[in-house]
Amino acid sequence: MFGWDHKVSADALELKTICEESKRIVKALGTTRIVSLEDADRKNAFRRSIVAANDIEEGAVIKETDLDYKRPGSGLAPETIEFIIGKKAKRKITKDDIIKPEDF
Secondary structure (H helix, E strand, O other): OOOOHHHOOOOHHHHHHHHHHHHHHHHHHOOOOOOOOOOHHHHHHHOOEEEEOOOEOOOOEOOHHHEEEEOOOOOOOHHHHHHOOOOEOOOOEOOOOEOOHHHO
16 A cells, blocks of 8 residues: 555554453553551551640630641541631530541
8 A cells, every 4th residue: 555654554453452452451550449458446546537736715716726636547537627627616625635526
């Protein structure tokens, strides 16, 4: 055939090989899903929760400086901090108390 592109075109057998090998590559790459073998108690022991960095009075507006992250991870996760800042405390929260949803 005339032209340059026919030299780089795949015939039926080559196209079949390309398809089969691409499926093999996808399978070899695996998945991005992380499977944890640890039980919940062990995970919570190493994760962190949001705690009071100092005493927070009832009715006080919670600021970022009022919060800290400590173990165990049985409370609110650190990534939820944006939902806590600016809320009013419904009770007096003492230093190192784990912050709970019912606290604000």
